[in-house]
Amino acid sequence: MSTFTVIAGREIHLALRNRSIIITALIFAVWFPALSAVGIVATSGASTDPVSGVVAAVTLPIAIFMGYIFCADAFLREKRDGTIETLLCAPVSLRHLWAGKTAGVAIPAYLTTLLAAVVAFAAASTMLNAFPTLDLLLIPHMLIVVPVWILTAAGFVGAAQLALGMRENQILGFLFIFGFFFLIGGLQSVIPGGSAISATAEVALAVTGIALLGLARFIAGKVSKERIVMTIP
């Protein structure tokens, strides 16, 4: 088994045993899309046409939020309790460690985002009393765009949490998340078609997400062990 798989597997294991984060994630995965479904029904009247587009738009902030909350447990907790220092002494590069942790937290974050998408559809169907037509673009959206943005959010926040001190992390953590929300909102406003699901929007979101993930990977590779050790509380 590769060290990447070992690290990712452990993060999945730890995330699934963190009851408080799982409960928070599940509440958010149900509450937020259910409320969004009310909005969908209110704006679309009896029509089910815009449901796919709005659900696609809703799943992205949920994906980012899920990436953020699972990530905090993987990176910040290990820094707070000093375990990261022991991991840095293992024969694993920092970039490997970052990649394994990011992938590990992305799995439970992705599963809860999938649940949120299902809840959004179910709630909209119930309120409209009809089954919304599934747009085929939702498939690449859920299989590519959503995972990419979860990895991007988790990767960026994880790299920042490794590099920054505890106080800076408390302040900047939320700024990162809101930064991502504004970025997605901004992208959706400049892409033709607005929040409706379209091939152009999906490609633009995927490309931007992948570029940001590459940037996060670059930043994680630039963080020095000394920087991490010196910011352990």
Added chain:
Amino acid sequence: MNAVDVRGLSRSFDGREILRDVTFSVDHGEIFGYLGPNGAGKTTTVRILLGLLTPDAGECRVLGQDLTLEDGARAKVGVLFENNGLADRLSAADNLAYYAGLYGLDDPRDRIDELLALVDLEDRRNDPVGTFSTGMKRRLGIARAILHRPEVVFLDEPSSGLDPGAQRMVRDLIVDLSRREDMTVFLNSHHLDEVQRICSTVAILAGGRIQAFDSVRNLIAASDRPEMTVVLAEPGERARACETAIALPYVSDCEDEGEVLRCTLTDPGVIPDFIAALVAAGFRLLEVRRSSRSLEEIYLEHVGQSGDGA
């Protein structure tokens, strides 16, 4: 090639010099004690050796390699920091299995079983580490540090926060491991009694510099004065015996300390003459022993009585 080599190591933080031209080495297979007051730079030295910090000057090598540059070389090194490096939500066995994966152990099940038995945690193997006592976590931390059979293991305050029983168990474990696994142990510790019992060589760090570096035996011998403790069969004879002793040309001082006489001789070679002179003077001796200085006294001499290196 030494197991650990430190040459001219210097490091400052925010303009404050923590380490100044620190030089010492550790032989293969020995238990080395690195002593110093709080803030002396012990942990900084270990972090530099492990490649977690970079030195301002000097060089450090572990098994001949610079761990800052060599990812693979770290596989030969084990480390136990104060936090044990364990995840509280995982079981003892899962924690060890995780590190086995990180260090690339092919089939670690037998090794995990062996170590859990060694640290007496076999029956708790599937319990979450968060339910363990401090002593149990420390023992598991030691098992984790040596899981991959490192050639050198760094133990940072392994007895810190433990009750005397657990301290003894950890101490016995370190000695046992050093012999059984033939590994070099680099021990950062405040427990001078522990260091004196198990370490063969020590370095005392204070004020950013190495104040003393030698075998425990040599350090004690070098600073030892031939001080004799004498217990008489007739306690009422102490005052006269003290006068007799101080009259001898090779006795520089003699004090009646209530239960015993404490006599300081000018030279260890005259100890037989000293005993013979007291017997010849008609005193019946119940006990005569040479008082040895403890490592603690030597340590305090080097770092100052406050123990803070000031």
